[in-house]
Amino acid sequence: MKTAKAGTMESMDCLVTVTEAAAGTGIKLVMDGASVARFRTAMEKKVLETVAAKDVRDLEIEIEDNGAIDIVLSARVECAIDRLGGAQ
């Protein structure tokens, strides 16, 4: 399966890893890190909105968070998906 990453583990950033998933498996999201315990619901919502905006239906997403705000979370997910798709 193809994998792509975006982001870093620097302060206020997050490291996003996306992996291709078989058709029909849906979005599988795993999150860990600094803000996840407190903001899991808001973070999940932001990630799923970003994935939907990219018109992706089947994907594994792993996020290691180090205090990323929603703008950063969204940008890193978007970039990882672009990289998976081969966008430069």
Next chain:
Amino acid sequence: MLRTMLYLPGNNPNMLTRGHLFGSDGVILDLEDAVAMVEKDSARVLVSRFLEQGEFGKCEVTVRINGIDTEYWRKDLDAVVRYRRLDGIRAPKVDGPETVKVLDEELSRLEDKYGIEQGHLKLHCLLETAKGIWNAYEIAKSSPRIEAIIPGGEDLRADLKTSRSDDETELEWARRMIVFAARAAGVEPLDTVFSRVTDDEGLRKEVEFIKQLGFSGKSIIHPNQIAIIHKVFNPTEKEIANAQKILAAAREAAANGQGAVSVDGKMVDMPVVKRAEYVLVRAGLAEVK
């Protein structure tokens, strides 16, 4: 006012989030030298999301794109021009009016594409080669978009086949040229960065020097440099009081049909009035005319 323009690395969420809080007059979201080649795409996405949803307070917001000799600059512009929070583009390695023409045409095309009014985006041109400095005036007047021209630092030294000296003798002529060209063309001369971020006294001396040459402000790479630069550029209370006195005397003279007037034994003529007006502009007490 553009006394301080703070570079924020385009792939650094921490600085992009907090950069506007330090009190600089402007921020430069950097897609060029501060971003590794393999991260150009992620920086472009991050900067565009910040322009769309981020906070920049009252800062003038510009994006430094990659040079037009790279494969990145068109993608950089396409990613950022659509956002209204963007005030302008800082363009590197501008060698002559032909570079400005290329940028101007692409900006116009994208403004049209994204429904932004024509000419909304300003251009800050970095003149980082001997040829760019030589063409400074032609560059400065080559488009109504141009708001500022800026001399290069390290790139210019490399092109001049020289190196950095403590007193920066190697940049002195380029700085004077930039001021003359900018003032002649009616745009702002902004200075290059001071890279010794812990040398406060060195920075203060350099800012006093470039202010005396006629620069309007300076590019910066560390928030600690802001207060030092503002202190040099801000008029003192004595300068403000004197300027107000001169302008009051000039107004009174005009009302009485007098041409020239004297304040504290010194003749006040038009250049003195203009300088006094500029003091109040720098103090934030008057608008630029």
